[in-house]
Amino acid sequence: MTPRARTAVFFAGAAGIAVLLLLALPGMPSFGLGAHPYGARAVRAGTDQDTPNIIASVNFDQRALDTVGEELILFAAALGAVVLLRAVRDERLRAGGDLRHGPADVFDALRLTGALLLPVTLVVGAYVVANGYSSPGGGFQGGVVLASALHLVYLAGDYPALKRLRPIPPFEVAESSAAALFVVSALAAGALTATERGARTVPWLNAVVGVEVACGFVIVLARFFEQALEIRPRRKEAR
Amino acid sequence: MSWAVYLVPLWILLVGVYGVATTRDLVHAIVCVSVAQSSTYVLLLLVGYRKGGTAPVFSDIAPGSRPVTDPVVQAMALTDIVVGATITAMLLALAVQVAKRRGTLDPGELRSLESAATDGHR
Numbered sequence: 176m177t178p179r180a181r182t183a184v185f186f187a188g189a190a191g192i193a194v195l196l197l198l199a200l201p202g203m204p205s206f207g208l209g210a211h212p213y214g215a216r217a218v219r220a221g222t223d224q225d226t227p228n229i230i231a232s233v234n235f236d237q238r239a240l241d242t243v244g245e246e247l248i249l250f251a252a253a254l255g256a257v258v259l260l261r262a263v264r265d266e267r268l269r270a271g272g273d274l275r276h277g278p279a280d281v282f283d284a285l286r287l288t289g290a291l292l293l294p295v296t297l298v299v300g301a302y303v304v305a306n307g308y309s310s311p312g313g314g315f316q317g318g319v320v321l322a323s324a325l326h327l328v329y330l331a332g333d334y335p336a337l338k339r340l341r342p343i344p345p346f347e348v349a350e351s352s353a354a355a356l357f358v359v360s361a362l363a364a365g366a367l368t369a370t371e372r373g374a375r376t377v378p379w380l381n382a383v384v385g386v387e388v389a390c391g392f393v394i395v396l397a398r399f400f401e402q403a404l405e406i407r408p409r410r411k412e413a414r
Numbered sequence: 415m416s417w418a419v420y421l422v423p424l425w426i427l428l429v430g431v432y433g434v435a436t437t438r439d440l441v442h443a444i445v446c447v448s449v450a451q452s453s454t455y456v457l458l459l460l461v462g463y464r465k466g467g468t469a470p471v472f473s474d475i476a477p478g479s480r481p482v483t484d485p486v487v488q489a490m491a492l493t494d495i496v497v498g499a500t501i502t503a504m505l506l507a508l509a510v511q512v513a514k515r516r517g518t519l520d521p522g523e524l525r526s527l528e529s530a531a532t533d534g535h536r
Contacts, residue, residue: 185435
């Protein structure tokens with residue numbers, strides 16, 4: 176299909192979608208004024224269970240089983256990236272001597288900034304995970320902060336140090352164990368009464384999710400780094 | 415006119431899909447998929463908004479003292495963002511493999527699966 180024909184087909188389809196969605200607009204709740212029966216009940220259930228952050232309460236208590244599904248999507252995507260981004264035939268990992276050890280040639284100020292920000296960011300990430308039940312944040316957000324903290328080392332120009340900082344096998348074990356632990360915990364929480372849940376289960380599930388998200392991001396990013404920095408074709412292609 | 419704000423997610427969705435349909439680069443297409451998907455975040459947050467409302471976090475406000483936005487749709491937006499990020503990572507991994515096998519990221523040059531197979535065995 177020529178680009179022109181493709182664009183024409185797009186505009187026909189887009190016009191159809193636009194018409195259908197525009198027809199649906201008058202049926203939408205008026206902005207800012209609609210009733211929120213589920214929201215009001217979720218707020219009441221959350222405050223009854225001493226979980227000030229209602230979003231955490233929804234994610235890790237009221238709809239924890241849905242979050243299990245979300246967890247497994249995350250797990251499957253990390254697994255998929257690992258499978259897709261391996262060295263295929265006709266490729267080799269660069270020999271150790273090929274990759275220069277030590278930091279790249281960057282400003283000292285940049286290296287210092289990375290070294291200073293790493294512990295600070297780790298603490299912030301742990302804080303966001305730990306306080307997710309009572310303040311904005313939680314396992315998903317904090318996990319991403321934790322994973323980013325490690326990669327500050329790379330951003331400061333020292334990829335070999337990042338490799339030493341995150342040996343992949345322990346992270347893979349931690350990610351799979353956290354995913355399994357989340358499923359078990361979410362199922363086990365069903366045995367608790369509604370008043371026992373909440374303040375007890377939400378911080379725990381937040382921590383488990385934090386570990387899983389951090390490890391998942393580290394593993395996926397490690398594969399992308401490998402592709403970009405380490406894997407080379409065995410022989411030059413005849414293109 | 416209170417429904418006019420819902421035109422924003424509609425616009426974002428169509429812009430994203432336009433990008434996917436007309437793209438010449440798979441990485442650009444993946445970004446466009448993310449743009450199209452972000453329309454759902456905007457839609458969810460618009461549906462959950464309440465006039466004068468604040469975040470549904472009661473660490474520093476007393477329950478019932480102020481209207482709060484709908485926490486259920488916010489939790490859905492969080493789910494949406496996480497899934498979106500992982501899908502983006504998967505698609506980028508696929509793009510890496512396409513670039514390796516075919517030596518191009520232009521979807522217009524990826525004619526058929528047939529030639530992909532012969533390319534791979536070369």
